[in-house]
Amino acid sequence: GNLSEALLWNELKQRKMGVQFKRQRPIGNYIADFYCREKNLVIEIDGWTHDDKYEYDKERDEYMNSLGIHVLRISDKDVKQDMNNVLIWIKHNIDNL
Numbered sequence: 001g002n003l004s005e006a007l008l009w010n011e012l013k014q015r016k017m018g019v020q021f022k023r024q025r026p027i028g029n030y031i032a033d034f035y036c037r038e039k040n041l042v043i044e045i046d047g048w049t050h051d052d053k054y055e056y057d058k059e060r061d062e063y064m065n066s067l068g069i070h071v072l073r074i075s076d077k078d079v080k081q082d083m084n085n086v087l088i089w090i091k092h093n094i095d096n097l
Helices: 002-012 051-066 076-081 083-095
Strands: 022-027 030-036 041-046 070-075
Touching: 002 022, 002 030, 002 041, 002 076, 002 083, 030 051, 041 051, 041 076, 041 083, 051 070, 070 076, 070 083, 076 083
Parallel strands: 041 070
Antiparallel strands: 022 030, 030 041
């Protein structure tokens, strides 16, 4: 959702993670919530998923992967309720790419 996106952007902007992220970045026919070119990493915030969304997300992830982009999915709920662990998880992924 927009709130969790704004909350997470607050933590990702200005290279707070040591790398630069762009918000709402077009990649092919898709728009990534957050994209870091340096690490080829996309972060997506997942809200409530419906069955049709699952297929769409799968295609989207496969497309991103085909470009060599890693996709990290984080739940909307976690961003709102457990930001600290979300940031640790993101940092862990950044450091391992």
